[in-house]
Amino acid sequence: ILIPFLGLVLAFWFYSARENFKPEMLKGKRVIVTGASTGIGEQMAYHLARMGSHILITARTEAKLQKVVERCLELGAASARYVSGTMEDMAFAEHVVKEAEASLGGLDMLILNHVGTSYFGYFDGDVGHVRKLLEINFLSYVAMTVSALPMLKESEGSIVVVSSMAGKVGFPFTVPYSATKFALDGFFSSLRQEFSIQSVNVSITLCILGFIDTERAVRAAGALLAAEPAPRAECALEILKGAALRRRELYYRYGSTRLPLLLRDWAAELLDYLVRSRYRLDGAGGG
Template sequence: MSRLQKILIPFLGLVLAFWFYSARENFKPEMLRGKRVIVTGASTGIGEQMAYHLARMGSHVLITARTEARLQKVNGKLSAHTCVFMALHTHRKANPTPQVVERCLELGAASAQYISGTMEDMAFAEHVVKEAETLLGGLDMLILNHVGTSYFGYFNGDVAHVRKLLEINFLSYVAMTVSALPMLKESEGSIVVVSSMAGKVGFPFTVPYSATKFALDGFFSSLRQEFTIQNINVSITLCILSFIDTENAVRAAAELLLVPPAPREECALEILKGAALRRRELYYRYGPTRLPLLLRDWAAELLDYLVRSRYRLDRLQKSQGPAAPPPGSAGVSGAAWAALAPSSALSSPEMLRGKRVIVTGASSGIGEQMAYHLARMEAHLLLTARTEAKLRKVVERCLELGAASARYVSGSMEDTTFPEVVVKEAENTWGGLDMLILNHIGHSYFNYFNGDVAHIRKLLEINFLSYVAMTVSALPMLKESEGSIVVVSSVAGKASSPFCAPYSATKFALDGFFSSLRHEFIIEKVNVSITLCILGYINTESAVRAVSHAIRGTPAPKEECALEIIKSGALRRRELHYPRGAVGSLLLLQAIAPEFLDSLIRSGYKVENIRRT
């Protein structure tokens, strides 16, 4: 019966959601006439098509992209009373030719301007918004659509590339939002975030890209909750797109995907409709994007199989060359079907006896408790954290409890060299590794987002990029031992939670990265498990200190939580939800009633105790 429920509930949700969105279809082009709109990534693809649609609707359009020549072409196709051409790097204005002005007037835009530059430069992101203020006198809609160049293939271990992609695909979105927010508040405008199915569900061959798109979901979903609480009338529309027939997407993936691409012209129009109607999320095309999300948290392994079945894996092998690892065969395993029903298996402490385990963030809280449980199971332990004095005491206690061995390395994960130092210590000491437990977090605040982009960048370095770096360094040893990676995350990395936008972004990014990497391990037949741990409110010292004044719920015990994480890692489970009932119910509601869940989450906070910034 439980298996049947897990299949029927998502389909019921699909029917209800389809009815809900169909009932609200009342878009009129006049809704965007005269509106002042920024469109980023507008030289090609969906961004270019959005610019054309907005022009026909009589909007004021300011478009941006890297390539000036392409922007001039787009601008030439937009009708305008004034056409201003700007290049950030020269700060010179070029005079438009008569043909460009004539073409601009043909399509009917109230005005059209462009700025060329790279979103790698945060100053450029802010400059675009400043120009909108100067040229348009305000802003009604900010459409964030640009993406950095990445590759479509197996993750190559390049942490620097992931870091660079986060700057373009995520942090520049945040920076532009921060800069534009005063104008958007004044106009009661809209923020439109163009994302992808790879920002909601793990996909193979897009590991860095998926992480950045997941981060967008985490940040903007959290920010939306804060806007609602503060009665800020600025809408946020997250656009979840399927495979679209843009030049870049078709060139990268058309030969490898079994699904046909959807038309970019229609996609662009649907984005604008969703934005004008101030929808929470826009799915295009609806069936291929919404249905997988209903399966995501209730039939996850089945969904993983369906995702992998979309690819021509033999062609990917050829495109990667002879050095590429052979793809595995796809099929619904017994484990996939078994995942539809709850597992009752329990781990035996003997499973971890003699295992070589790294635990990060082990000086206090859940990490400390995991160290003690592992010590009782007679594992070899290497513990890390910032505070050496605390680590020394934890190691001493582990030895008292029966650890086969216990040692520590103290340092900050903000230091990009430290993750490799920790893994090297394990290699030099043990000659191998069986389990990598990634549990550390950087300090953040529990409050309304304060606009500090530098803080998010720092938090990404600690909470996300160091996890990636440690995984890359440890992977050769884990492949040899057929070991396990355990990623400790949070319910704030799955659902929209207010007052923790920077933290949520980093935890969502972990889901995107490791869920995508898991696919590649299965395809390559790499026998290294990845367990993502989704935790609710736990009674760690830091969590209680940070949020107890604002959360109505009672925290779950850290000792039991730590043991459940270890069990799940040992049993090589895909995900752990703890406390199971609370987290499981939340994920069910997210699948079938996301707006209701948003309201329910907000009701769980004592908002009056949150200091407004």
């Protein structure tokens, strides 16, 4: 009886001693948000704008980026600008970071959020697609991190990596996508260990998201997934809170992400079964 009781007391003490989020934490911070022309990235840009950050956003579609920048300025961003291009090109990934250096004079937070287009269906054996997706969803994250590290060390800043439940557990119908998200966990969790050993004061927050109501996700998975998507604006805010508080990992929403993962090491087959049971399998196909 005593041990669980002590555990509860310790857990309560740990959570109550944790710092709370305040929007001022991000005021005046220089932030890059990738994949910010739509979806969760766009919503993060708007929250950052309301909090008074300097924002540099990127994606491929210039017309959408222009509109997001205009809205950010209306919402109160300290400054807002964009660079358009594709993250298939590592030189472009590095160019975005150089642009932050030139225009903002440094960087406090690098939010890696973009994701390349993939299919939602049985793995089709296309190795070229896996390679391309690894370049967009993984290698460009690495390239941007490497370029941004001197500035982030200087500011004792933060790296935010937007990942997924599909990057922690095997999900059907997203084989190439899952592979890229697992790779992010391996790279950034190892890097975090090295930062700790070398006393590099740059936080790395890995964000584990469930199903979110962005157009892309609802279009791709809405018919197959027997679950309600969570709101993207709330998700974006939770990511920023976790980042500002320099959390190791952020789980959104906790009940559908962190709790199921507790099963992973002890009852993996049960978790696999529970994951499969969330799909309406009669509709599963290719493409």
